Amino acid sequence: MDSQSLLDEMVSEDSVQLLKAALPYIPSSRQPAVSVFAKFLELQNTIRLFHTAPGTMQICGSDQVKSSPLEMLSACSKVCHGPVKEQIDSMINAFAMMQMLELSQQPPVSSCESRQETEVSHE
Secondary structure (H helix, E strand, C coil): CCCCCHHHHHHCCHHHHHHHHHHHHCCCCCHHHHHHHHHHHHHHHHHHHHHHCCCHHHHHCCCCCCCCHHHHHHHHHHCCCHHHHHHHHHHHHHHHHHHHHHHHHCCCCCHHHHHHHHHHHHC
8 A cells, every 4th residue: 555645645744654654663552642643643734734725625526627437446446455456446447348348339430420520510
């Protein structure tokens, strides 16, 4: 799980990443507190992000850019691993097969038809 989501990239600071990386080396009695503290910092940064810049996540959102379910699944697959990643990748493959099936069922456009459509659209 090397890849981070867009939100993680926006709210994560180096100090939080350092805490997470150091967690296995901290005495086990302190690990829960350090882990909760790291998550608290991320939550604080998330609240600050949306409070100071409303609509920040809409850069990929519904109003401006129409994203396909396939794009969403691809983004999710990048941040997953194990069985969840395998399930998402299976869904991506199913979508791709459905798209190929749809394309194969469309009647081919002959060169004469496409020329006629072009001529009509220019008039």
